[in-house]
Amino acid sequence: MLTVLACIFVFGILVTVHEFGHFITAKLTGMKVEEFSIGFGPTIYQQQEGETLYSLRMLPLGGYNKIAGMDPDDPDDPERGYNSKPIASRMLVILAGSLMNLILPVIIFFGIFLAYGMEVPENRPVLGQVVEGYAAAQSGLKEGDRILSIAGNTVTDWASVRKEIAAAGLKPVPFEIQRGTEKLVVSVTPGANPDTGKPFIGVVSSLKKVQLTPLQAAVSSVTATKNIVKNMYASLYHMVTGKTKAEFSGPVGVAKMAGEVAHKGFDMLLQFTAMLSLNLAIINLLPLPALDGGHFFILLIEAVTGHRLGKNAMMNIQKVGVAMILALTIFATFKDLTR
Numbered sequence: 186m187l188t189v190l191a192c193i194f195v196f197g198i199l200v201t202v203h204e205f206g207h208f209i210t211a212k213l214t215g216m217k218v219e220e221f222s223i224g225f226g227p228t229i230y231q232q233q234e235g236e237t238l239y240s241l242r243m244l245p246l247g248g249y250n251k252i253a254g255m256d257p258d259d260p261d262d263p264e265r266g267y268n269s270k271p272i273a274s275r276m277l278v279i280l281a282g283s284l285m286n287l288i289l290p291v292i293i294f295f296g297i298f299l300a301y302g303m304e305v306p307e308n309r310p311v312l313g314q315v316v317e318g319y320a321a322a323q324s325g326l327k328e329g330d331r332i333l334s335i336a337g338n339t340v341t342d343w344a345s346v347r348k349e350i351a352a353a354g355l356k357p358v359p360f361e362i363q364r365g366t367e368k369l370v371v372s373v374t375p376g377a378n379p380d381t382g383k384p385f386i387g388v389v390s391s392l393k394k395v396q397l398t399p400l401q402a403a404v405s406s407v408t409a410t411k412n413i414v415k416n417m418y419a420s421l422y423h424m425v426t427g428k429t430k431a432e433f434s435g436p437v438g439v440a441k442m443a444g445e446v447a448h449k450g451f452d453m454l455l456q457f458t459a460m461l462s463l464n465l466a467i468i469n470l471l472p473l474p475a476l477d478g479g480h481f482f483i484l485l486i487e488a489v490t491g492h493r494l495g496k497n498a499m500m501n502i503q504k505v506g507v508a509m510i511l512a513l514t515i516f517a518t519f520k521d522l523t524r
Contacts, residue, residue: 188444195443195458196245197223199286199465204248206285207278211252214274217265220251246436252278258500272488279480286466287410290459294406301452303405304392308342311391319387324373326388327364334361343390350375350384379428380419413460417467435518475506 201223208221217236224242232239253259254266263269267278306313310332315322332340335349336358350358357374375384397405424430434442439461446457472482483502487493494502 187447188440191443191447191454192440193245194454195439195461198289198458199462200224200245200248202285202289202462203282203465203469204250206281206283207250207252210278210281211250211267214270214278215265216267216270216274216278217253217262218250219253220249222250223248268493272484276481276484279477279484280470283466283469283477286462286469287414289462290410290413291406293455293459293462294409295402297452297455298397298402298405299399302394302396303402304394306343306390307393308344309391310340310343310346313389313391316387319385320373320376321386321388324360324371324386326360326362326371326373326386329364329391331363332360333363333368335359346390350386353384355384379423410459410463413463414467417463421467435514435516437518473506473509474502475510479506 204221204223208218211218219236220238220240222240222242224240224245225247226243228240228242230241252267253262254268259266261268267275312321312326312328312330312332315326315328332346334340335346336353338345338349340346340349353375355375355377357372360371360373362369362371373386375386377383378385443454443457447454469476470478470481472478479502483494483499
């Protein structure tokens, strides 16, 4: 039950925020929005307000805005239709959904940092997270271990831990550690960091929690969002270039992760929502058919050439895009179910 509720919560927020971005900018630029819907499938609730029908549907895995004249099959609306508006207005409407998904994490992180504080690295030579699959974990190092020396050289802070690991190269090196009341010597063979090529064992320092002022929380939320986006683009680049293996998760995989995170606390579920929102924004901005990035690219071509694509061309592009998304969703769902 918790997994179901967590899934509804996460998808509900992401879809509502994304579609609201399209909706509010369409309204602000004078376009006629005939329906604003959250979810797909059978209708749970409908309410007509002015010219817009507001709908809540059973499956919270998507949503849509029916903007007059946007669908190639729609009749032209020379006054308030999508295609009657300037290119700048249409570009704003297309990008607004993803922009809202970029803004949402800033708001979430601000609330988390203000309410729960922020974990910052300590300079003690004490292990925080030990990442599975890397040298430290394979050698038996554990979270909470205090490092006393590396290769016989005493370390007193985290800076000296990093310095000694870098100096060790890629050969086995003895770590003297204190675990509780006992002292141990563990041999660790650093690997090469996939991004920098430098010696790497897969650990981070221990963390401490500090309370933030509203201003500090605001600055930290923007910084955290910026850093995550930067890392996501780097990961996407590595997947495209074949440096790292591509990993896909469909609705089933995301729902499972939402349930697992929800068990760890509401703040963790909010962080998961923020990360997923950034993923949605980045993927949706790719210049692929049926995605917002694809629509924006078509508008960019129109702005440069001064010519609008014909109705048949637009319909064919959308069909290709829908087929691609459907195929990728089926593939990701299959991977989720067989994992």
